[in-house]
Amino acid sequence: MSTHIPLAAFRSRDFRLLWFGNFVSLTGTEMTRAAVSWHILELSGGDPLALGAIGAARLVPLVLLALGSGVLADAVDRRRLMLGAQIAMMLCSLALALTANLGLAALWVIYAVTALAAAANTLGLPARQALIPSLVPREHLAGALSLNIVAWQLATIVGPTIGGLLIERGGVGLVYWVDVVSFTAILVALLLMRPRPLAAEKRDISLQAAIEGLRFVWRTPLIWSTMLLDFLATFFSAATTLLPIYAQSILQVGPQGLGLLYAAPSVGAVIASVICSIWGAGNRQGPLLLWSVAIYGLSTAIFGLSTHFGLSLLMLAINGAADTVSMVVRGNIRNLETPDELRGRMVAVNMLFFAGGPQLGEIEAGVAARLFGTQLSVALGGLACVLMTGVVAAKVPILRNYTDGRRPAPATAPAAAD
Structure with a gap:
């Protein structure tokens, strides 16, 4: 029986890049999730139904695009698909920042941008999860998945906390701008990665x-x-x-x-x-x-x-x-x-x-x-x-x-x- 090496997944250069870039980007995303809820609360006058509609805006694109996103992840270069999805999500955060700073924000705008961001995330998620086994050896996969959960959970704690402080100091627009900048971490990481190809056969879409x-x-x-x-x-x-x-x-x-x-x-x-x-x-x-x-x-x-x-x-x-x-x-x-x-x-x-x-x-x-x-x-x-x-x-x-x-x-x- 092989001996488990603590944090062995971090020995992979590409996994380290993806983990750090993903953590920074996720933290920004969680900040924006908190800011969007606060923004809608302000625009709707505290209407709980308006807050509940955020879930629908995120769920509908996932249900509609989930199977198609999996087909894409198996047919095209996964790293490039992730790049495209992250750029699209960054542009959505940029749209939120501009509308907030220019005073053009409205409920329908936030719902529409949130749905577009959810669609981009849905298209990129299968590629991101399917890419990990190509970054670490088989025996280190469980450790790599654990470290990904660490990044996600830390982001859900740190992101809203920082987001709340930024909203208090500079409003929701500041949070959206910080989120835009946070995407550079995952984009740089993806550009620097050199994952080994696992499947040689090209798949149809x-x-x-x-x-x-x-x-x-x-x-x-x-x-x-x-x-x-x-x-x-x-x-x-x-x-x-x-x-x-x-x-x-x-x-x-x-x-x-x-x-x-x-x-x-x-x-x-x-x-x-x-x-x-x-x-x-x-x-x-x-x-x-x-x-x-x-x-x-x-x-x-x-x-x-x-x-x-x-x-x-x-x-x-x-x-x-x-x-x-x-x-x-x-x-x-x-x-x-x-x-x-x-x-x-x-x-x-x-x-x-x-x-x-x-x-x-x-x-x-x-x-x-x-x-x-x-x-x-x-x-x-x-x-x-x-x-x-x-x-x-x-x-x-x-x-x-x-x-x-x-x-x-x-x-x-x-x-x-x-």
């Missing part, structure tokens, strides 16, 4: 190519079962949707406590990501995935019933950590089990699962809370997640027996004695 990707996912239990687990977990355990109610009425900790509740999963996620990046995801990755999703559901259930602020924070931190371990293992299994020529389309199908689960989960959480009460609905959702994980474990033996990037070997008859 066609409906048949998209169907081929769907067929591959459907015929590969290890792939669709990890996607199903992702969907079920985010559908049944959408506790964060109801955090304002917990802060105001159940825990009675006010706005400051609400901020801590929102931050707790990210803290747990960062800790788990660092641990995974240093020590790896272990050998028994199938069982680890199933246990992490079960713990995710169980921690949600305990949080749902908790009336103590400290216990609630602990459960949310465990929730974030379990989700991160699950995310690392899912990504590792999917990348290792998918041929490079299909990897972009696999990521695109997965985008529909990880986008659909949280969005539908928010609706489910609201309806269940109305029918059963907030605490009971969250607890039942967490227990349903645990139950569904058990069902998947029972029905997909190849997943529960999956070890260290290898499918379980079939049993063989003992050799005859000489």
Whole structure:
């Protein structure tokens, strides 16, 4: 058994470039997400429906373009596709900055630009995720995925914090300009990278190519079962949707406590990501995935019933950590089990699962809370997640027996004695 080398993925020059550029750019993007929400709040006079429409502006392009983006990622140079997507997103931030500074901002403008930025991100995301296996050796892939999650989680903490300070000092326009500048980090990184080509065959951009990707996912239990687990977990355990109610009425900790509740999963996620990046995801990755999703559901259930602020924070931190371990293992299994020529389309199908689960989960959480009460609905959702994980474990033996990037070997008859 090979020894895991801590942070071994950083030995790759191209991965270091992509990681740093992506972290800087993501931080700018998270700043803009906070600024857009604040901007819409100001323009709409505090209308919550106007804020909710941001989600629709981001979701619709993803649903419409996801499969096509996967076909593109498998047919063209992924680094160049990422460059084009990042430039388009930078231009969207530039448009927001100019409209804010010139006093031309309007709700429809922000929604339109947000939708265009979401479309560009959707087109570039499969290429970015499919590119990583070409940057690091197979045995370092789990560590690389963990480090990517570290960058993402840190950006979700640092970005809004800096964004809030900048809004207070210079308004939303300043945040948009800083975001424009932040894109230079990822653009320079992509220009300096020299990823090794993995697939020599040129792929068509066609409906048949998209169907081929769907067929591959459907015929590969290890792939669709990890996607199903992702969907079920985010559908049944959408506790964060109801955090304002917990802060105001159940825990009675006010706005400051609400901020801590929102931050707790990210803290747990960062800790788990660092641990995974240093020590790896272990050998028994199938069982680890199933246990992490079960713990995710169980921690949600305990949080749902908790009336103590400290216990609630602990459960949310465990929730974030379990989700991160699950995310690392899912990504590792999917990348290792998918041929490079299909990897972009696999990521695109997965985008529909990880986008659909949280969005539908928010609706489910609201309806269940109305029918059963907030605490009971969250607890039942967490227990349903645990139950569904058990069902998947029972029905997909190849997943529960999956070890260290290898499918379980079939049993063989003992050799005859000489």
